[in-house]
Amino acid sequence: MSHSTSPRSIEELQHLLRLSSEAGRPLYVYRQGNDDGLTVDLQELNKIIEIDAANLVATVHPGVKLGTLASRLGEQGLRFMPADTPFYHDKTIGQLFYEGCSNISSLKYGYTKHFLMGSEIVLPTGELLKTGGKTVKNVTGYDFTRFFNAPYTDYGIAVKFLLKLLPLPESRRGLAATFAGLEQLLAFMRKLRDSRLVPAYLLWIDPGVQNLYQAGGQGPLVLLEFDGLAAETAEQAQHTLALIETYGGTIRAAADSYGRLASQWAALYRPGGNYVLTDEYKLAFTRQEEFIKQFYAIAEKFAVQAGLFGQLAEGKLNIALSRPEPEQGFIDAVLQAVIQAGGIAAGKYDRLAGRRGRGALAMLEQRAKAAFDPKMILNR
Structure with a gap:
């Protein structure tokens, strides 16, 4: 070591x-x-350097934990959207961007990368490179902020982040519901999408994952939250309750306070005894049922206690297993099922396993890595 x-x-x-x-x-x-x-270890670089409330920008070091940032921002009536739910509160800002963590609230507010306005990068040569700035329109050529902070690229080490902020909402309405089966859940999801009701987040947890973390899964579980003006969120929650009832769902919990429902499942995104692969598989909404059923058949074939969870409305599916590491054959079979269903894999598993990416984009990334890190000292 x-x-x-x-x-x-x-x-x-x-x-x-x-x-x-x-x-x-x-x-x-x-x-x-x-x-x-x-x-x-960047844990000592852990200062919240500035909260510029007037310009809705925070400047922070990579070692700042998202939970700490959320608390400090909340004191001023502000929020950084990827830290707005408890799922990532144990992660640092550096981990969030390096690991390419999805914004749980991207259904309404967009991807994590859109909340990064600028950064400072220490290159392998020791030089300090500054990208972006506090203004939204600050790129006239290549977008080096997102280039240098792309997941697992290792062109340098980010030491400062300029983060876009938003005001806290006036109201939040959270719901947790279970359904009799996958068909009923997806029918509810289709109607929710057609009704133009847009939750701040919507997280699906299947019975397999529920049983890995909390015994007694009661069918496919959906956690969702609406935020905004009080009258608006009350109306949205009421419409959603009616949809859940229409498709045979059962309300398990309701809340109007920050993080109450999500905190019960925050362990999904924390290191633990189960193997979890997040932000890897993406599929069109209309092809998810095909893949999900195939996944369950693969798990049965390999005799693996496994399940799926993720942002179902956006096609972002994650896997969880009861083992510390998956069999390569299992991962290969899951990848093949994703491809057959018209989906894509981000390549995160290969990176974590120390394998080089494949394809034209991977070759371009390797050439860029060689240009900025010719001696290959970073994470080689």
Whole structure:
């Protein structure tokens, strides 16, 4: 196992990168290191540098936890959307962007990357590169903010993030409901989409995943929340309750306070004894039923206690297993089922397993990596 260090300043990290680049010594950030290198822990770079309420921008270090940021912003009536639910509160800002974590509230508010306005990156040479800024329209050429902060790209180490903020909503209405089966759940989802009711988030958890974390799954579970003006959220929740009843659903809980429903399932996005692969598979809504049924057949074939959860309305599906690591054959079969259903895989599993990506885009990424990190010292 590699040795580890926790730089206390950006300048200290720059010095470390210069020395490592000169010596060709590997550095590992957000990854498990090898014996020949040094693991860099960014936990000491944990300051909320500025909350600019007038311009709705926060400037933070990578070691700031999302739960801490949410609390500080809430004191000023503000929120950073990827931290607006408790699912990621144990993650740091650096982990959020490096791991490519999905914004749970993207159904209404858009992807995580759209809440990153700028950054400062320490390159493998020790140089400091600044991208973006506090204004929304600040890109006249290539968008280097998102280029350098793309998941698992390892062109440099992000040490500052400029985050787009939004005001806290006047009201929140949360619902938890279960359905008799997959067909009823998807019928409800189709009607919800057609009715133009847009929850801030909608998370589906199948019985297999429920039983991995809380015994006694009661059928496909949906957690959703509406936010906005009080009259608006009350009307939306009432319409949704009627839809749930129409499709044979059962209300398990209702809440009008922040995070009450979501916090019960926050363990889904935390490291633990189960293997969880998030932000990997994406499918069109109309093809999800086909894939889900095929997934259950694959799990049965490999005798794996497994399940699915995710942002069903957006086609983002995650897997959870009762084992610490999946069999390669199981993962290959799941990938093939995704492709057959017209979906795509982000390649996260290959990256976590230390495999190189495949295809033209992967080749371009490798060429960019060689340009910014010619000695391949970062996460090689």
